[in-house]
Amino acid sequence: MSAHLSAAGFPEEQVRHRARTGAAAAFPALEGYGSGLLGSVPAGQDPEDLLERARIVPPVFMPERLKKLIELAREPLYTDVELDAAIGGFAAPLPLYVSAFGSTQVASRDLGEAAGRQAGRLGIPMVVGENVVPVNGYRAAAEDAVSPLLGRIAAYAEAAAAHGNDALGGVVVQQSTEDADAEVWNQVYSDPVTEPLLSSGRLAFELKVGQGAKPGLGGLTVLGREAAARVAGQYATDEVFGTGDRVLRISSPGTFTEEILRQQIRLMRNNFPRARVWVKLHPGRDVAHAAATAWAAGADSVTVDGAEGGTAWAPSGFLARVGLPLGECLARIGRTGNCLLASGRMWEGTRAVKALALGAHAVGLGRAALLAVDEDPDDGLVRLVESIALEMRLLISAVGKYRVDALDAEDVLLPAP
Numbered sequence: 001m002s003a004h005l006s007a008a009g010f011p012e013e014q015v016r017h018r019a020r021t022g023a024a025a026a027f028p029a030l031e032g033y034g035s036g037l038l039g040s041v042p043a044g045q046d047p048e049d050l051l052e053r054a055r056i057v058p059p060v061f062m063p064e065r066l067k068k069l070i071e072l073a074r075e076p077l078y079t080d081v082e083l084d085a086a087i088g089g090f091a092a093p094l095p096l097y098v099s100a101f102g103s104t105q106v107a108s109r110d111l112g113e114a115a116g117r118q119a120g121r122l123g124i125p126m127v128v129g130e131n132v133v134p135v136n137g138y139r140a141a142a143e144d145a146v147s148p149l150l151g152r153i154a155a156y157a158e159a160a161a162a163h164g165n166d167a168l169g170g171v172v173v174q175q176s177t178e179d180a181d182a183e184v185w186n187q188v189y190s191d192p193v194t195e196p197l198l199s200s201g202r203l204a205f206e207l208k209v210g211q212g213a214k215p216g217l218g219g220l221t222v223l224g225r226e227a228a229a230r231v232a233g234q235y236a237t238d239e240v241f242g243t244g245d246r247v248l249r250i251s252s253p254g255t256f257t258e259e260i261l262r263q264q265i266r267l268m269r270n271n272f273p274r275a276r277v278w279v280k281l282h283p284g285r286d287v288a289h290a291a292a293t294a295w296a297a298g299a300d301s302v303t304v305d306g307a308e309g310g311t312a313w314a315p316s317g318f319l320a321r322v323g324l325p326l327g328e329c330l331a332r333i334g335r336t337g338n339c340l341l342a343s344g345r346m347w348e349g350t351r352a353v354k355a356l357a358l359g360a361h362a363v364g365l366g367r368a369a370l371l372a373v374d375e376d377p378d379d380g381l382v383r384l385v386e387s388i389a390l391e392m393r394l395l396i397s398a399v400g401k402y403r404v405d406a407l408d409a410e411d412v413l414l415p416a417p
Contacts, residue, residue: 023240026315050327051354053415062400078397083404087362088301088339089276090170093123095404099343099364100129100174113155114373118381120159123168128152130176130208133184150193170202172278177252178234189272203275209256210282212309212344215323218251220313258293265297276300283307283324288332295338304329306344310367330358349391357407
């Protein structure tokens with residue numbers, strides 16, 4: 001490295017890093033791939049994160065508390081708050097769901113199945129992300145093994161049945177362009193593994209329009225050359241890491257217009273009439289129009305993934321500077337009466353309650369869910385959810401309300417522009 005020049009006040013080291021590394025410098029350090037859960041700037045340090053800057057504001061006069069007092073014939077407590085919710089056509093005991101984990105290495109089979117078991121035990125919905133089948137296959141090669149997709153679904157269904165949750169929650173299978181080529185939904189819809197979910201109305205298909213960590217881009221993962229060769233028929237690759245063993249696997253983001261989105265939803269409803277229809281949007285500037293289009297076409301639920309959403313792999317510039325913050329998305333969409341789900345940096349009750357007050361029907365746990373099952377594959381997610389549920393009850397009671405769907409924008413003070 002030259003020691004002749006310096007540039008005070010300029011990002012000198014970042015420039016030198018790019019000069020040494022080349023195209024790979026657009027991504028986080030390769031050494032962390034497979035173990036790092038990436039996202040935008042750390043919580044509490046993002047000046048554009050409206051949800052972090054917003055405050056929950058209890059009133060002095062609480063007529064809803066008086067109604068509850070009369071109903072109970074005693075002073076109500078936070079334990080009297082009811083958290084059951086309708087989530088995309090599913091009944092759930094809490095306004096929470098497990099967000100999509102796709103084919104990335106961090107969502108390994110063991111962690112994915114552990115999350116599935118605990119989500120089924122809790123009775124909350126679980127989304128299985130894109131590209132699992134094109135990368136790993138629909139069925140495992142060995143007869144005594146199970147594929148990641150079917151393994152997660154089976155783990156969820158078995159745990160739900162064992163804990164008496166046959167009427168709660170559900171599994172949502174996401175599909176992207178490459179998944180459509182692999183006919184993922186067709187295979188899932190006719191598979192005996194999913195029949196118990198389908199017959200009880202607890203299976204949904206989610207059309208992936210985008211994601212918060214990479215708005216406008218498809219999925220990106222890092223593969224060894226041998227693995228990349230196996231999926232060469234489905235994916236393009238890019239040699240951004242040089243001549244070593246690693247290559248960047250590229251997924252298509254898909255192309256959408258209003259009419260394409262409407263037709264896709266109509267096809268889903270016609271081809272899979274027993275499954276619920278979900279749509280996942282990235283935090284685009286026209287997110288309110290896109291959500292309204294999806295609902296008008298018949299979607300049971302629309303998920304908005306804010307720019308704070310986590311991922312296993314994304315360009316660094318996207319993580320820090322692309323897409324609307326989740327709070328801004330919720331403010332633009334407003335309260336519509338349709339099922340709106342929100343994800344992005346959810347891990348505790350205050351952020352969740354703010355999102356619910358601003359119009360979301362439920363919030364998704366992504367990185368938080370993976371970290372919880374990594375900490376304890378048997379009970380970690382259950383304990384995390386228990387802590388969030390307690391905080392929700394405390395906060396909802398504090399604003400003088402006793403049902404989660406009674407929250408309103410008046411309960412949140414947004415920061416001044």
